[in-house]
Amino acid sequence: MLKSLFHTQLTLGFAQAGIASVLALAVVLLARRRNIHLESDAAIALLRGIVQIVAVGSILALLLKSPRWTSVFLLTGMVLAAGSISARRAKNIPGARKVSTYSIAAGAGLVTAIMTWAGVIDTAITSLIPVGSMIIANAMNTNGLALNRFRSEVLAHAGEIETALALGAAPEHTVASYAESSIHASLIPAIDNLRSLGIVWIPGLMTGMLLSGADPLYAAIYQFVVIAMILASSGLTSLLSTMMIRNHAFSPAEQLVLKSSG
Amino acid sequence: MSIAQQTATGAVALRTEHLGRRVADVSVVTDISLDVYHGEMLGIVGASGSGKSSLLRLLNRLDEPTSGTVFLDGQDYRQFSPRELRRRVGMVTQRPFLFPGKVAGNVRFGPSQRGEVLADEDIARLLERVGLPGFTAREVTNLSGGEQQRVSLARALANRPEILLLDEPTSALDEQAKMGVEQLICSLVKDTSLTCVMVTHDRDQARRMCDRVALMEAGRLIQYGKPAEVLGA
Ligand SMILES: Nc1ncnc2c1ncn2[C@@H]1O[C@H](COP(=O)(O)OP(=O)(O)OP(=O)(O)O)[C@@H](O)[C@H]1O
Numbered sequence A: 001m002l003k004s005l006f007h008t009q010l011t012l013g014f015a016q017a018g019i020a021s022v023l024a025l026a027v028v029l030l031a032r033r034r035n036i037h038l039e040s041d042a043a044i045a046l047l048r049g050i051v052q053i054v055a056v057g058s059i060l061a062l063l064l065k066s067p068r069w070t071s072v073f074l075l076t077g078m079v080l081a082a083g084s085i086s087a088r089r090a091k092n093i094p095g096a097r098k099v100s101t102y103s104i105a106a107g108a109g110l111v112t113a114i115m116t117w118a119g120v121i122d123t124a125i126t127s128l129i130p131v132g133s134m135i136i137a138n139a140m141n142t143n144g145l146a147l148n149r150f151r152s153e154v155l156a157h158a159g160e161i162e163t164a165l166a167l168g169a170a171p172e173h174t175v176a177s178y179a180e181s182s183i184h185a186s187l188i189p190a191i192d193n194l195r196s197l198g199i200v201w202i203p204g205l206m207t208g209m210l211l212s213g214a215d216p217l218y219a220a221i222y223q224f225v226v227i228a229m230i231l232a233s234s235g236l237t238s239l240l241s242t243m244m245i246r247n248h249a250f251s252p253a254e255q256l257v258l259k260s261s262g
Numbered sequence B: 001m002s003i004a005q006q007t008a009t010g011a012v013a014l015r016t017e018h019l020g021r022r023v024a025d026v027s028v029v030t031d032i033s034l035d036v037y038h039g040e041m042l043g044i045v046g047a048s049g050s051g052k053s054s055l056l057r058l059l060n061r062l063d064e065p066t067s068g069t070v071f072l073d074g075q076d077y078r079q080f081s082p083r084e085l086r087r088r089v090g091m092v093t094q095r096p097f098l099f100p101g102k103v104a105g106n107v108r109f110g111p112s113q114r115g116e117v118l119a120d121e122d123i124a125r126l127l128e129r130v131g132l133p134g135f136t137a138r139e140v141t142n143l144s145g146g147e148q149q150r151v152s153l154a155r156a157l158a159n160r161p162e163i164l165l166l167d168e169p170t171s172a173l174d175e176q177a178k179m180g181v182e183q184l185i186c187s188l189v190k191d192t193s194l195t196c197v198m199v200t201h202d203r204d205q206a207r208r209m210c211d212r213v214a215l216m217e218a219g220r221l222i223q224y225g226k227p228a229e230v231l232g233a
């Protein structure tokens, strides 16, 4: 229907975005009739979403013409942003931002670098940026989950932790089991993604490859490759961030400083 | 050497000098200087919120003093590593916070942090000492409150502390269990000439148990002496 009305891809795109937004707003209005008010949140989110993604699209359009090494800067920027976003999940932990940034940089960076070197990720900007950003975004989520879980475990078990400290235990030993369960919990989404791959969802990248006419079998295998890389980088990130944040929960004199009161 | 002689010689086990702690611009403990003698049971009493627990937590450096310091056998306690200090100055709190698993695992915990393995006989002896003979293999989850508090005492004693800090060790117990644990602590102090600092909000308990009592109010030490002097007859 739309295709007969709009002839350039861009106008078609905006028209499609308009219809999708109308549908979303209709649901919001439906919710409103049941006294659930999402109007302002949803409207702002929709507007913000379109502005952000159009901006990114424009940048990508520009970047496609720039040399390959620019993607390094772009990915670095993403890591920095991801670090501060997921650090918010660990408020009250001093140094959470630094820990997040380092862990995401190491986890996502190492995996992206190895995979690019091995030729799994193409160095073309059109490949490195989308795949790299997917890896970074997932590392960010995992890191946020891990820190958030760690924080709530420590807050909930302050009594046990201080009891162990008072018996002469090393700080890292007193939170070892909480660090472990944080890593575990943070990786559940990544593992579930692998498990449900192709059964519950056909992820975006594969969809994209199919839409642009790639061999379906290759698109499928490559999607697996990406999800596996995501698991590797998320695992590394979460391992590093819990290890590093552990030390920030204690003072140099081995006192628990991560507490609800302050 | 008997307790009386030790007290008479006045050997100071623990001394605080102008000890204080401010948290977010509020002084929770203010300028406390006191001596704890070897083998004595010092009580800390005061209204709720007067800073008793906060003071106790400074004594094993679970919190950092923001002014003053503590001397352990005449040495500034910041010279010791926190772990060594906490082995020497043990602590038992209102809630026992036992580690999941068996009683024996809890008793072993302290020594094992230093790579020492507590022999089964030692565990049995400690448990007997706190009135829990044969409890070695019991799961901590199905112990009564009084039993849990006894395990927590045995766990602290396994570190062979020179000083034991007690924060309302009986306040979570019913009357009968409370009396039992109270007598146990008294006999431990007498038999092993352990030095104790005990926080309690129960003045009668302080009269029954303590050699001397320190009264706190709003973070300050306002009176300090024999129970009868501080608390009245
Ligand atoms: N970390 C902290 N941050 C802010 N205030 C604190 C902190 N720790 C203690 N306080 C405050 O210091 C005061 C003393 O607390 P503390 O727990 O030492 O009292 P207490 O004498 O042990 O009371 P209770 O008999 O109820 O156990 C209280 O007003 C408490 O709110």
Ligand SMILES: [Mg+2]
Pocket (backbone or CB within 6 Å): B052, B053, B054, B167
């Ligand atoms: Mg208290």
